[in-house]
Amino acid sequence: MEALVxxxxxxxxxxxxxxxxxxxFDVRPGEVHLLLGENGAGKSTLMxxxxxxxxxxxxxxxxxxxxxxxxxxxxxKEMGISIIYQELSVVNDLSIAENLFVGxxxxxxxxxxxxxxxxxxxxxxxxxxxKRVGLTKPVTTNxxxxxxxxKQLVEIAKALVENSKLLVMDEPTSSLTEEETKNLFxxxxxxxxxGIGIVYxxxxxxxxxxxxxxxxxxxxxxxxxxxxxxxxxxxxEIISMMVGRELQKTFFGEKDVEYTPENIVFKAEHIxxxxxxxxxxxxxxxxxxxxxxxxxxxxxxxxxMNAFFAGESYEKGDIWLNGKKVPVGTxxxxxxxxxxxxxxxxxxxGIFPNFGIKENLVLVNRLLKSxxxxxxxxxxxxxxxxxxxxxxEEMQVKCSSLAQMxxxxxxxxxxxxxxxxxxxxxxxxxxxxxxxxxxxxxTKTEMYRIMRELAQKGIGVIMISSEMPELxxxxxxxxxxxxxxxxxxLNKDEVTEEKILQTATM
Amino acid sequence: MKxxxxxxxTYWEKFGTLAIFVVMWCIFAVVAPPxxxxxxxxxxIITQSATIMLxxxxxxxxxxxxxxxxxxxxxxxxxxxxxxxLMVEFGVNPFLAFxxxxxxxxxxxxxxxxxxxxxxxxxxFIITLGTQSVFRALxxxxxxxxxxFGMPKxxxxxxxxxxxxxxxxxxxxxxxxxxxxxxxxxLTFGRNLYVLGGNRDAAWFSGIHVxxxxxxxxxxxxxxxxxxxxVMAARLGAAEPNTSIGAETEAIAAAIIGGTSFxxxxxxxxxxxxxxxxxxxxxxxxxxxxxxxxxxxxATGLLLIAAVSLDQAIARK
Numbered sequence: 008m009e010a011l012v013x014x015x016x017x018x019x020x021x022x023x024x025x026x027x028x029x030x031x032f033d034v035r036p037g038e039v040h041l042l043l044g045e046n047g048a049g050k051s052t053l054m055x056x057x058x059x060x061x062x063x064x065x066x067x068x069x070x071x072x073x074x075x076x077x078x079x080x081x082x083x084k085e086m087g088i089s090i091i092y093q094e095l096s097v098v099n100d101l102s103i104a105e106n107l108f109v110g111x112x113x114x115x116x117x118x119x120x121x122x123x124x125x126x127x128x129x130x131x132x133x134x135x136x137x138k139r140v141g142l143t144k145p146v147t148t149n150x151x152x153x154x155x156x157x158k159q160l161v162e163i164a165k166a167l168v169e170n171s172k173l174l175v176m177d178e179p180t181s182s183l184t185e186e187e188t189k190n191l192f193x194x195x196x197x198x199x200x201x202g203i204g205i206v207y208x209x210x211x212x213x214x215x216x217x218x219x220x221x222x223x224x225x226x227x228x229x230x231x232x233x234x235x236x237x238x239x240x241x242x243x244e245i246i247s248m249m250v251g252r253e254l255q256k257t258f259f260g261e262k263d264v265e266y267t268p269e270n271i272v273f274k275a276e277h278i279x280x281x282x283x284x285x286x287x288x289x290x291x292x293x294x295x296x297x298x299x300x301x302x303x304x305x306x307x308x309x310x311x312m313n314a315f316f317a318g319e320s321y322e323k324g325d326i327w328l329n330g331k332k333v334p335v336g337t338x339x340x341x342x343x344x345x346x347x348x349x350x351x352x353x354x355x356x357g358i359f360p361n362f363g364i365k366e367n368l369v370l371v372n373r374l375l376k377s378x379x380x381x382x383x384x385x386x387x388x389x390x391x392x393x394x395x396x397x398x399x400e401e402m403q404v405k406c407s408s409l410a411q412m413x414x415x416x417x418x419x420x421x422x423x424x425x426x427x428x429x430x431x432x433x434x435x436x437x438x439x440x441x442x443x444x445x446x447x448x449x450t451k452t453e454m455y456r457i458m459r460e461l462a463q464k465g466i467g468v469i470m471i472s473s474e475m476p477e478l479x480x481x482x483x484x485x486x487x488x489x490x491x492x493x494x495x496x497l498n499k500d501e502v503t504e505e506k507i508l509q510t511a512t513m
Numbered sequence: 514m515k516x517x518x519x520x521x522x523t524y525w526e527k528f529g530t531l532a533i534f535v536v537m538w539c540i541f542a543v544v545a546p547p548x549x550x551x552x553x554x555x556x557x558i559i560t561q562s563a564t565i566m567l568x569x570x571x572x573x574x575x576x577x578x579x580x581x582x583x584x585x586x587x588x589x590x591x592x593x594x595x596x597x598x599l600m601v602e603f604g605v606n607p608f609l610a611f612x613x614x615x616x617x618x619x620x621x622x623x624x625x626x627x628x629x630x631x632x633x634x635x636x637x638f639i640i641t642l643g644t645q646s647v648f649r650a651l652x653x654x655x656x657x658x659x660x661x662f663g664m665p666k667x668x669x670x671x672x673x674x675x676x677x678x679x680x681x682x683x684x685x686x687x688x689x690x691x692x693x694x695x696x697x698x699x700l701t702f703g704r705n706l707y708v709l710g711g712n713r714d715a716a717w718f719s720g721i722h723v724x725x726x727x728x729x730x731x732x733x734x735x736x737x738x739x740x741x742x743x744v745m746a747a748r749l750g751a752a753e754p755n756t757s758i759g760a761e762t763e764a765i766a767a768a769i770i771g772g773t774s775f776x777x778x779x780x781x782x783x784x785x786x787x788x789x790x791x792x793x794x795x796x797x798x799x800x801x802x803x804x805x806x807x808x809x810x811x812a813t814g815l816l817l818i819a820a821v822s823l824d825q826a827i828a829r830k
Contacts, residue, residue: 317717317718337720337722338717338718338719338720339720339721339722341720342719342720343720348718350715350718355712355714355715356712356714356715356717356718357715357718358712358715359708359711359712359715359716359778360711360712360778361707361710361711361712361774361777361778361779362707362708362711362778366704366707366708370704370708370719371719371720373701373704374701374705374719374720374721375720376701377701377702380722380725381701381705381720381721381722382701382702382705382725382729383700383701383702384700384701385699385700385701386698386699386700386701386704428719
């Protein structure tokens with residue numbers, strides 16, 4: 008059968024970093040093609056090339072008998088490709104019918120001269136399409152009143168209105184209940200039998216067998232292989248295709264961590280959030296260890312940390328740092344008591360772009376030295392200078408001077424300044440949330456070394472990461488979260504990528 | 514080449530506003546009648562700018578944390594009226610009236626602004642737009658839309674008179690400006706505001722209590738407006754319920770011309786003072802050239818746009 012779309016030898020580089028390397032991928036009419044791979048394997052990059060958002064560095068896309076070296080979002084749409092992202096793009100303030108025809112409302116000529124919106128025509132078409140995807144609510148309902156699964160159906164209907172031949176669904180079931188998932192599968196089956204090709208991206212191993220016809224696995228920007236689902240007999244087969252890459256250098260401590268009560272640096276008990284994103288999690292962090300936190304996006308890793316660090320949506324639970332009970336309140340109280348958190352989005356919640364390196368290094372230290380909750384205290388330029396110089400030395404920040412703006416530094420160096428800021432604030436425990444996101448390999452290695460050194464000094468180190476090799480390479484133990492629950496803590500001697508995935512999806 | 518641009522940028526950030534002031538003064542020195550160049554006229558310019566300086570100092574704090582305060586004009590009228598009423602109708606001692614009406618009144622108005630912003634989470638623009646009407650209406654209600662006359666001489670002299678030939682308004686404006694400068698440069702609180710203005714989310718994760726600082730900022734802004742209210746009443750010799758309508762726009766203009774970033778985190782009190790002086794200079798110079806008032810507004814408006822555009826252009830280099 009001729010393919011709907013065929014992507015051949017696609018390569019994509021981002022300023023020298025290879026994200027995709029000779030990846031080939033095709034979708035036939037009337038099939039559900041599973042696209043699998045870990046975070047960062049290149050799935051979204053590939054799909055963004057298909058939707059015309061990214062331009063491939065090399066490679067061709069065969070589409071409707073034409074060969075393209077690149078697509079534009081408009082072209083991609085014209086050729087019948089629709090993508091439903093995890094973050095749905097429906098307009099909440101419009102009705103279902105209006106959503107289906109956003110930007111393409113049919114018109115008729117009023118008094119055979121003035122074009123006006125042909126409401127009767129689009130209402131009829133909307134009703135038909137809504138029925139086809141199983142939307143039971145009237146099409147005049149505001150989309151804002153619909154549930155997430157219904158909104159998803161609106162997105163599918165939108166694609167049908169556009170006469171899409173190819174539908175890409177990015178983790179469509181991640182926020183659906185079992186019942187809703189069943190319903191979605193029913194609709195996918197109908198679409199399939201009407202000849203539409205579907206690319207299905209998911210992390211849920213269980214549903215793959217049920218819905219997929221073929222599977223393609225990506226790893227580190229390369230195709231591992233494409234197989235018929237009929238030839239695959241177990242989840243393990245897929246998992247072993249996804250993992251099993253060469254392990255990177257490891258960064259373990261010289262001495263084994265002693266898991267004895269007197270070596271506990273930090274302890275959390277029964278942490279729960281009001282919004283349910285953390286459910287009764289308890290764990291301990293020992294002296295000298297780097298504790299990893301694994302889990303898929305949405306598992307509640309950052310939410311757990313925010314609950315006790317910033318008091319975000321905090322419901323209950325207690326924390327102890329070096330034997331001393333710490334109240335859960337605001338970041339200020341946590342920092343005052345020695346807990347620091349390095350957030351995931353460096354640009355949004357880490358650096359202060361209006362300042363130079365010096366200010367960025369000393370500001371928390373200054374805050375802690377001040378009275379009245381950080382309000383009242385004098386500025387000592389000399390102390391600040393000395394402190395900043397010491398931290399720059401220690402963190403080996405590469406910069407022309409301490410007055411240099413932080414925005415002029417590379418991502419890795421910015422990250423070092425942020426770590427330096429917490430070291431200057433005498434943190435006793437640092438939570439790193441995706442510390443190596445968007446920084447180059449060299450600096451990554453340096454970050455690992457820094458984390459390891461901190462652990463050696465007796466500072467508690469927690470690292471949240473989506474990169475398995477990195478977790479396996481430096482963590483002494485790995486906590487696996489899923490859906491706000493702690494699924495298990497794996498020791499470095501027993502942990503493998505397969506085991507983490509299995510624990511998460513258990 | 515690139516280094517030169519960088520050096521220029523640093524100098525521009527420090528002395529750009531002053532340069533604008535000097536250039537404008539030179540232009541007027543050539544165009545306007547000779548009396549413009551006299552020393553006494555220079556003092557006149559400063560005196561004219563005193564009330565804008567007071568308001569601009571408070572407004573600076575609000576803009577520094579990427580907020581705004583639109584209610585200060587109304588606070589001036591409100592606190593001025595209370596201060597006058599306390600003295601005239603209740604016979605309160607002038608200094609006590611100043612403390613209760615201007616200082617406490619201003620603090621309270623600002624405190625209300627800050628509390629509303631924190632409680633509702635609505636942008637300060639909208640909250641202070643609302644309180645602008647509320648404070649003005651309260652002023653009209655308590656005064657029955659009538660001006661209050663007959664304030665004691667001591668009060669008029671202390672807040673509107675001269676001290677060794679220098680206007681008291683200037684003395685007060687300078688005391689406030691120096692205090693604000695001290696707070697923003699020498700205290701943790703002031704530095705926290707730059708941190709907050711630079712990146713509010715990062716500030717929160719770095720342990721800065723955002724809401725407390727927002728409250729403090731608006732309270733300070735209210736205090737500056739309150740002091741300005743007393744000065745205004747003393748200078749006019751009467752508390753006018755309709756005084757200082759639109760004064761907040763001048764205060765914002767002074768802060769912005771003084772290089773304060775509207776996105777927060779950047780700006781310096783001395784430059785804001787010079788920004789206020791520039792506004793005074795324009796109105797004084799054009800008056801000297803017998804240009805009608807509405808042309809003065811035109812000049813102020815164009816200068817505001819020009820100064821900020823220039824700032825942007827240099828920042829992007």
